[in-house]
Amino acid sequence: xxxxxxxxxxxxxxxxxxxxxxxxxxxxxxxxxxxxxxxxxxxxxxxxxxxxxxxxxxxxxxxxxxxxxxxxxxxxxxxxxxxxxxxxxxxxxxxxxxxxxxxxxxxxxxxxxxxxxxxxxxxxxxxxxxxxxxxxxxxxxxxxxxxxxxxxxxxxxxxxxxxxxxxxxxxxxxxxxxxxxxxxxxxxxxxxxxxxxxxxxxxxxxxxxxx
Numbered sequence: 120x121x122x123x124x125x126x127x128x129x130x131x132x133x134x135x136x137x138x139x140x141x142x143x144x145x146x147x148x149x150x151x152x153x154x155x156x157x158x159x160x161x162x163x164x165x166x167x168x169x170x171x172x173x174x175x176x177x178x179x180x181x182x183x184x185x186x187x188x189x190x191x192x193x194x195x196x197x198x199x200x201x202x203x204x205x206x207x208x209x210x211x212x213x214x215x216x217x218x219x220x221x222x223x224x225x226x227x228x229x230x231x232x233x234x235x236x237x238x239x240x241x242x243x244x245x246x247x248x249x250x251x252x253x254x255x256x257x258x259x260x261x262x263x264x265x266x267x268x269x270x271x272x273x274x275x276x277x278x279x280x281x282x283x284x285x286x287x288x289x290x291x292x293x294x295x296x297x298x299x300x301x302x303x304x305x306x307x308x309x310x311x312x313x314x315x316x317x318x319x320x321x322x323x324x325x326x327x328x329x330x
Contacts, residue, residue, distance in 0.1 A: 179220045182250060184278045184302040187214040191304060198271075198307040198318060201264065208260040213304060215255050215278055219247035222280045226257045227290060230268075232275040232305070234322045239290055245278070264310050271321035275305040 188195055192212045201209055217224065224245040231237040241259055248255060257276065281289075283296040292301055309318060 179218055179249070181220040181222065181280065182218040183300050184215055184217040184224060184280075186276070186278060186302045186304050187216070188304050190214055193306065195304055195306050198309050198316075200312055200316065201308050201310050203264050203266055203269070203311050205263050208262045209308075210258065210260050211274070211276070211306070212256055212258045213276060214253070215245065215257055215302075216250050216253065217248070217280075218250040219280065221247050222282060223247050224278055224280050225284065225289070226276060226278045228259050228261070229275045229277065231273050231322050232277070232303075234273070236322075240274075242290065266311075269311045270309070271318045272308050272310060273305050273322070274308050275303055278302045 191214075192210070193199055199209070211228070215224075215226075224247070226243045226245055228240040228243075229237055230240055240261065243257065243259070245255065245257065257278065259276075261274065277292070279292060279297070279301040283293055283300040285291050285293050307318065307321070309316060
């Protein structure tokens with residue numbers, strides 16, 4: 120005798136089981152979304168960490184010296200009265216700025232520069248620096264003048280790079296470079312002036328003779 124058994128009837132899914140499967144699907148989708156966002160964020164971080172190429176280095180270009188005449192001491196806008204009997208030297212100070220590209224400069228003080236009987240007072244070296252250096256000052260203490268210097272004179276300061284002077288005469292500018300490199304400031308000095316402080320005897324260049 121055969122006994123035939125029938126399979127147990129499949130239980131219908133309850134609302135709770137269906138909700139659980141829905142939650143599982145949502146969790147799987149959320150997990151995938153979070154993993155995608157994590158990968159995207161990692162890509163952005165990697166891209167942001169890429170090191171840019173270093174800026175190209177350029178050799179600094181040498182510039183013409185600039186003398187700050189506005190802040191010069193004493194001022195160059197008025198005649199300076201000087202007495203030979205004074206025991207205190209007259210101090211001159213001027214700020215200079217320049218991009219030197221490693222080349223030193225020279226500062227020369229002249230009395231009556233490029234005029235008959237002119238004389239060099241002093242030559243001072245100026246170490247090379249950059250234009251951003253605002254602390255470079257040229258200073259000179261001019262001793263009391265001799266009696267032979269009474270009257271009106273011009274005291275000039277000339278600054279240029281060393282290569283702008285003649286190789287065989289370091290007190291004279293090379294005409295090929297002077298116009299593009301040299302800077303100059305001039306003070307008018309009246310030594311032991313007359314009571315009216317007149318400047319009528321200031322030296323001048325000789326005028327050509329008319330034939």
